[in-house]
Amino acid sequence: MTASFIGAATLGVPHGFFGRQGGVSTGDLASLNCGFGSGDDPDLIAENRRRAANAVLPGAKLTGLYQVHGNRCVIVDETSDLAARPEADALATRTTGLLLGILTADCVPVLFADAQTGVVGAAHAGWKGALAGVTDATLDAMESLGARRSDIAVAIGPCIGRGSYEVDDGFVDRFLADAPVNERFFAAGKPGHAMFDIAAYVAARLAAAGVTRIAIGGQDTYAEEADYFSYRRACHRNENRYGRQISLIGLS
Secondary structure, rough: OOOOOHHHHHHOOOOOEEOOOOOOOOOHHOOOOOHHHHHHOOHHHHHHHHHHHHHHHOOOOEEEEEEOOOOOEEEOOOOOOOOOEEEEOOOEOOOOOOEEEEEEOOEEEEEEEOOOEEEEEEEEEHHHHHHHHHHHHHHHHHOOOOOOOHHHHHEOOOOOOOHEEEHHHHHHHHHHHHHHHHHHEEEEEOOOEEEEOOHHHHHHHHHOOOEEEEEEEOEOOOOOOOOOOHHHHHHHHHOOOOOOOOEEEEEE
């Protein structure tokens, strides 16, 4: 099993960005598919999630979400129902022994840590959630738990790269309407289209919110087929299902 520990020294807490290798799923979902909505055998998914969790924080309890491409952040602790999967796109905790899990297949996994006060967060930032402020909501939730924004470090994991993320002019207009400066995240594409750097957008949004330590992995989930699942790649091939990789963070 391979996990990326992007910005490991900076975050200072157990975490990992996993790809598609090292699990037990087979066929087009091989092998570390961690998404229950993928149509895979639930027992295989459970084993994949167990392996990933044990690789980051052995013995920890894993919790996750029913992700809806919004900007809600849920705070969890020892009293939470960890199997509930609330509709939200971010998690935060100050409780040791819990692992926060985010699923992606092109969207941006974002892991947050204030190692000084012992508060962590995780966010799923698709373009809708990123534009709506899911990372801002995560920072706010962490501060409500005692984190100091000046001490929060962030790692941005594997996601679709600019060279693979073609969008139309209507998409671009949404971002320019929010802030004209967002033009810098789009490169010229074919007529009526542009190439979007979503990782750079998320990083800039975090910087604007006061985060000063941001690490970006730089992997392209669409282009690196052997290593990552990709929703867009599956769509382009008319495949009716796709796997999800998991990103985890917790406190020991």
